[in-house]
Amino acid sequence: MDVIDFHCHFAGSGIPIDASRGNPPAQKEFWDGVSRRLTQEEALLASLQTAGITSRVINTSLEFVLAPGEEADLDTVRRINDSIADVTHRHSAVLHGLATVDAYRREASARELTRAVRELGLKGVFIESAKGDLLPDAPEARPTFLAASELGVPVFLHPVPDAVLRQKFGRTGKFSERLSRSAINSAALLAMANAGMFEEMPNLNVVVTALALGGLMVGECLADGAQIGKHAFPRRNVYIDTTGLHSVLLRAAVDLVGADHVVMGTDWPVVTETNLPARLTNMFDQCGLGEADRDLIAHANARRLLHV
Template sequence: MIDFHNHFVGSAFAPMAGRGAPAARRAHFDAVNRNLASAPALVDSIAASGVAARVINTPLEFIQDPEGDTAPDTVTRINDQLAELVGRHPGRLHGLATVDVFSGEAGAREVVRAVRELGLRGVFAQAAKKDLLLDAPQARPALAAAASLGVPVFVHPITDARLATRLRRYGRPGVTLNRGTINAAALVALLESGTLDELPQLRIVVTTLAIGAILLVANLHGDKRLRRDAPETARRHVYIDTMGLDPVLIRAAVDTLGADHVIAGTDWPIFLEPRVPERLRQALDAAGLDAEEQRLVAAWNAGRLLGIA
């Protein structure tokens, strides 16, 4: 099994996952941040969880200041660090380049550098930045660079500040709804804006939190306001992970996108999933996937996307 959804910050930065979390969640995020900072913890987790390899990324959200800003050289330092770590653990770690996709041509240049010079296997992008989603003109150069290089773009949720104010009273479900809304909105923006038509080689991976957009693709097209060819367009361009290992959501994703567009992913170290291959197999069995479909989800789809299959 290849776990596509994993985070790493390293010792060069101070990870701040869960910043602003309530006191009841502080101990959890203290442990998360220790794991985010530790390369040995990451490497040890591969055997401990039973997976064959982890695909790692570094979210800017975990290291940016409260205004959402980072130092000018942050992205290049992140990607240099990822490439060095992956190089020390070939076959067990694969890296996705962190890119500020909303930075115009600078983002495109970093995509090219990270893929061609550093050997990273794809792009890790935040779903939004302030009021911008991925259909923004500022994002087009980086997305076009990824498409031209044939590497996937993993679109990761963020916490939207305005939604956070409205949903704070609902605790963890409110945070999940906030982040899922933004992840889904990024996908709808790509579909409705024509970005996927203009970049026919672009491949997008979203998390399970974006399942709302996947259900919209399945049920709200044609006369119901999503483009008529939304299902076909999504099947060409869109992949979704299995975070949470929920059989109902996996079944919905397979029915909409196909088993060849669903990818095993757990969100380590936010969630420390034990016995991952066994639990994935149980979830895929419960979702009604046959042996070939399970093989695709467990490893083959990720390997093909990353160019290692």
């Protein structure tokens, strides 16, 4: 099976990484392991064989680079993009890179995205779903989204932690982090739809994670919902990844936006998977998907988005 993993994190050896920031001390050993894999090119390449996949689409989350509340300076962002470009150029047959920008820095971020795509050859952009009280519909983010639309590259809208929501959801135990990230990821996309960004930027393609499905399904199913489903105008701009790799999530994503708008994603190296073709085959069987839809989700949608 030809499989492209759209949701993967990597930074390279020259980028200071600490994935354990903001996580409970009891999880430090796990996140230290994630940090090591984020900087080890050999671990990234070996993971392709372990997972049984064709290629990975890699990005660097600023969450792994900055302390909570710390601003990313332009030099740091440029070094990240140069690092991603370097590794993807050397392994272009199996790796594709997304640029990293702080989308909420107005024209400076738009210029860096343009450089990363036109000069470095990166295939899209990784954007965090929120920054403080700002969501992607904020005026501060508009130049970056306009640049992505004009460049014709996809935006991967990634979940971020939220201290207020995490505290509010604290009584849910281990689910507090996932619930807070889910709320932010879905709120980011719903804010964009509500602000009319997809009508303004018809060439803008946005990928969210399966964590956003709860909010998106509620928004779609209510009478006054966001209207991003199969028969609504913005549907053509919205893609959902398969993070979690569960047949119920896959069925929900396909029902919401169609198999032609779902991409395979694992969240490596936070999540490590083995023999993904077998795992995907089982999920596809449970969902009753035909060969054409299986190919779309496994690789074809990602190839179309990335122009590869």
